[in-house]
Amino acid sequence: MLKLSALDLVYPRSCFGCGLTCNQDEGFLCWECLAEVIFVKPPFCSLCGDPISGKIDHAYVCYFCTSLxxxxxxxxxxxxxxxxxxxxxxxxxxxxxxxxxxxxxxxxxxxxxxxxxxxxxxxxxxxxxxxxxxxxxxxxxxxxxxxxxxxxxxxxxxxxxxxxxxxxxxxxxxxxxxxxxxxxxxxxxxxxxxxxxxxxxxxxxxxxxxxxxxxxxxxxxxxxxxxxxxxxxxxxxxxx
Ligand SMILES: [Zn+2]
Ligand SMILES: [Zn+2]
The missing domain is CATH 3.40.50.2020 (Rossmann fold)
Structure with a gap:
């Protein structure tokens, strides 16, 4: 789809998040902005993957998945x-x-x-x-x-x-x-x-x-x- 072109060297792309120059090979988010992104991490519902707050070390199915x-x-x-x-x-x-x-x-x-x-x-x-x-x-x-x-x-x-x-x-x-x-x-x-x-x-x-x-x-x-x-x-x- 979109490719890094020679034009990027003349006009460096700016990050969508902070507006600073984005030095990644492709993409429009710099490493600093990507570092702020919150990934969905365990523990989460083993069926729908919805994150759960707190510590759970066994397989868990959320209220939504058990009631629907x-x-x-x-x-x-x-x-x-x-x-x-x-x-x-x-x-x-x-x-x-x-x-x-x-x-x-x-x-x-x-x-x-x-x-x-x-x-x-x-x-x-x-x-x-x-x-x-x-x-x-x-x-x-x-x-x-x-x-x-x-x-x-x-x-x-x-x-x-x-x-x-x-x-x-x-x-x-x-x-x-x-x-x-x-x-x-x-x-x-x-x-x-x-x-x-x-x-x-x-x-x-x-x-x-x-x-x-x-x-x-x-x-x-x-x-x-x-x-x-x-x-x-x-x-x-x-x-x-
Ligand atoms: Zn940024
Ligand atoms: Zn669920």
């Missing part, structure tokens, strides 16, 4: 949705900040290789946008992340497995219960999607309550997928 049916098998996120990465993800999603692509793909790749068993994954797909919203935005940010990740882990990208059949309200200001109702029957497996007995890695930019990825996982499982793992760049804090 979960259709994905494992979900993990790289960083907390906060600080400079929150701004970067918003720019990537809403302001065509596509130059942040390398930084975000690197984060999701590191999380995937550390937390998921890549050898067992058959294919990579993304959370779809409704066609109308995709046309308006011009791109699907989750598709771009899935594309970057699939080439780094060398697994096929299947962008057309799912279709959003209902345009839904933005999930941002809704509680978990409202999110579930909002997304009911919002997705459909595309006709001819060959997912039978496949382990699918589903990619999105941010996961908060997990309702969106759960609905996608439900649809993929109903279409025959044997396993659905989820990876997102960021993890927002859950709201009831």
């Amino acid at each position: 049916p979960r259709f994905f098998d494992k979900a993990r996120s790289s960083i907390l949705y906060d600080g400079i990465l929150r701004k970067a993800l918003q720019a990537f999603k809403y302001q065509a900040g596509l130059w942040l692509y390398h930084d975000l793909v690197s984060l999701i790749y590191a999380c995937t290789t550390a937390q998921l068993n890549v050898d067992r994954i058959d294919m990579v797909t993304c959370v779809p946008l409704h066609a109308r919203r995709r046309r308006k935005r011009g791109y699907n940010q989750s598709y771009l992340l899935a594309k970057g990740l699939s080439s780094k882990i060398d697994k096929p990208l299947k962008k057309n497995l799912l279709k959003r059949i209902r345009s839904t309200k933005s999930q941002t200001d809704l509680t978990a219960r409202e999110r579930i109702t909002n997304l009911e029957a919002a997705f459909k497996a595309k006709k001819g999607a060959c997912v039978k007995d496949q382990h699918i890695l589903l990619v999105d930019d941010i996961m908060t309550t997990g309702v969106t990825v759960n609905e996608c996982a439900r649809t993929l499982k109903e279409a025959g997928a044997s396993e659905v793992s989820v990876v997102t760049v960021a993890r927002g804090s859950q709201r009831f």
Whole structure:
């Protein structure tokens, strides 16, 4: 996608976070700003990967995962949705900040290789946008992340497995219960999607309550997928 060019030598790129010169080979966040990023570290829920405060040294499943049916098998996120990465993800999603692509793909790749068993994954797909919203935005940010990740882990990208059949309200200001109702029957497996007995890695930019990825996982499982793992760049804090 974006490449370091001779122009960078003449006009050094500045860091998206602090504005100082960015000396990385690729990417728009300097080492100092990346050092401020808070990574999702254990202990976390063994199913949804939501971080838990305090010390727990045994397998733990969070309240959300025990009280709601979960259709994905494992979900993990790289960083907390906060600080400079929150701004970067918003720019990537809403302001065509596509130059942040390398930084975000690197984060999701590191999380995937550390937390998921890549050898067992058959294919990579993304959370779809409704066609109308995709046309308006011009791109699907989750598709771009899935594309970057699939080439780094060398697994096929299947962008057309799912279709959003209902345009839904933005999930941002809704509680978990409202999110579930909002997304009911919002997705459909595309006709001819060959997912039978496949382990699918589903990619999105941010996961908060997990309702969106759960609905996608439900649809993929109903279409025959044997396993659905989820990876997102960021993890927002859950709201009831
Ligand atoms: Zn910086
Ligand atoms: Zn959980």
